[in-house]
Amino acid sequence: MATGITVAAARSAAHDWVKSSAHAYEGYVGAYFSGSTVDMKPLGELPLGSDVDVMVVTGQPVEGLKLGKFLHHGVLLEVTYLPWDRIAPADRSLADYHLAGGLRTDTVIDDPTGRLRALQRQVAAAFTDGTWVRRRCENVRQRIENGLRAPDTEAPWHDRVTGWLFPTGVTAHLILVAALCNPTVRLRYLRARDALADTGLRRHYPQLLRQLGAQELTADRVERHIDALSATFDCAAAVSRTPFFFSSDLTAAARPIAIDASYALARRGDHQEVVFWLVATAARCHKVLAADAPDLKAAHEPAFAELLADIGITSGADLRDRAARTLDELPEIWKTAEEVMAATTAGHQARES
Known part of the structure; x- marks a missing residue:
């Protein structure tokens, strides 16, 4: 089963929702894409089972505020609100593995103040630093x-x-x-x-x-x-x-x-x-x-x-027992992660040279 929707069309639906609805939230700072669609090619088809993750950044407290998944123009969006002080300054995002992943590329949807894109550039510049x-x-x-x-x-x-x-x-x-x-x-x-x-x-x-x-x-x-x-x-x-x-x-x-x-x-x-x-x-x-x-x-x-x-x-x-086994094997899994880091860093440096 296919969705019949291109990634570009799905992103366009998200842009429309941000423009029509996100601006109304008090303290609105901006919005950006996150999740699996970030790495997808615009002309490719949105895979079955994929929604479009949208992070809405606000200067107001947003404890517990999440719109979750909903359809907009036939596209399943998942909207999450983030307080600005959760992602800024850049060090906070760079140290958080979920936040850094969402800001590693320019996926900004809307940025009326310019602060969000400036932050994104800082995160992107240091994202691959060991x-x-x-x-x-x-x-x-x-x-x-x-x-x-x-x-x-x-x-x-x-x-x-x-x-x-x-x-x-x-x-x-x-x-x-x-x-x-x-x-x-x-x-x-x-x-x-x-x-x-x-x-x-x-x-x-x-x-x-x-x-x-x-x-x-x-x-x-x-x-x-x-x-x-x-x-x-x-x-x-x-x-x-x-x-x-x-x-x-x-x-x-x-x-x-x-x-x-x-x-x-x-x-x-x-x-x-x-x-x-x-x-x-x-x-x-x-x-x-x-x-x-x-x-x-x-x-x-x-x-x-x-x-x-x-x-x-x-x-x-x-x-x-299963939790204990995972904890016992975690040093070995960490060693594998270190091997992955080394291989990824070497590949990244080779591409840059």
């Missing part, structure tokens, strides 16, 4: 350690799964940041595999999959889990009322990202790379069902349990 690359990698490593060392053992099961899953998945971000690549969310394992291959280090990829537990899953098995998730997703999207930060990911408009794109990836042979987002989406669906339709939740629990069992998670003890 000191900052290492700082960002250390930022990633700290997120892994903090997330896995302090689990909330009293939380509901779906939250405990999420609490283990995301810091575990940040191991893929460590490779991406070392390779100067965009630390994408949904496709992090696919992109990490590509980054390792590009630097001649593909042999280290299975270690990342082992942390997740996806290394033995077959395409048929993954497709079966997508079938089950589609039913859970539709149920959760239909009853969702309680606002969560991820609520816009569980809507009819966002279904192509969670379900359709997962089928497409699995059927082309990237089935193990789909597993991270399947588990994340399933856990989020169960959080919604627990809050808004607890009477419907039980019907979808066997499918969730089956998905988790296939990656070796059946109990809290499994979560603890």
Whole structure:
């Protein structure tokens, strides 16, 4: 299934939304593109499952303010608000692996004061500097350690799964940041595999999959889990009322990202790379069902349990053991990241010479 929308047309829709809506927010400073579309060619087709990430910068406090995903002129946008003092001065962005990735190229949509583009140029000028690359990698490593060392053992099961899953998945971000690549969310394992291959280090990829537990899953098995998730997703999207930060990911408009794109990836042979987002989406669906339709939740629990069992998670003890193993292997993963940094730096210097 194709979107039939060019990247340029998708960006044009984002420009239109910024012009018509973002300016109205008090303290508006400007807006820029972030996420996976930053590296896409304008005349290429927007891939199935891709939204267009727009960061709106404001001088006002924006705690908890996120519009999330919504359709505008037929394009799925994801809008996030950022306070100016979160990204400026440039050192703050350069040290933050998510923020630096969004400002490494000129993706400014609107900049009425000129401050945003000036900041972007400063970030771009220092983005490949080895000191900052290492700082960002250390930022990633700290997120892994903090997330896995302090689990909330009293939380509901779906939250405990999420609490283990995301810091575990940040191991893929460590490779991406070392390779100067965009630390994408949904496709992090696919992109990490590509980054390792590009630097001649593909042999280290299975270690990342082992942390997740996806290394033995077959395409048929993954497709079966997508079938089950589609039913859970539709149920959760239909009853969702309680606002969560991820609520816009569980809507009819966002279904192509969670379900359709997962089928497409699995059927082309990237089935193990789909597993991270399947588990994340399933856990989020169960959080919604627990809050808004607890009477419907039980019907979808066997499918969730089956998905988790296939990656070796059946109990809290499994979560603890898996977290401990990732922490034990983190020095080895860090060594791989250092190899990626060295190879990427050498390649960058060769291109400049």
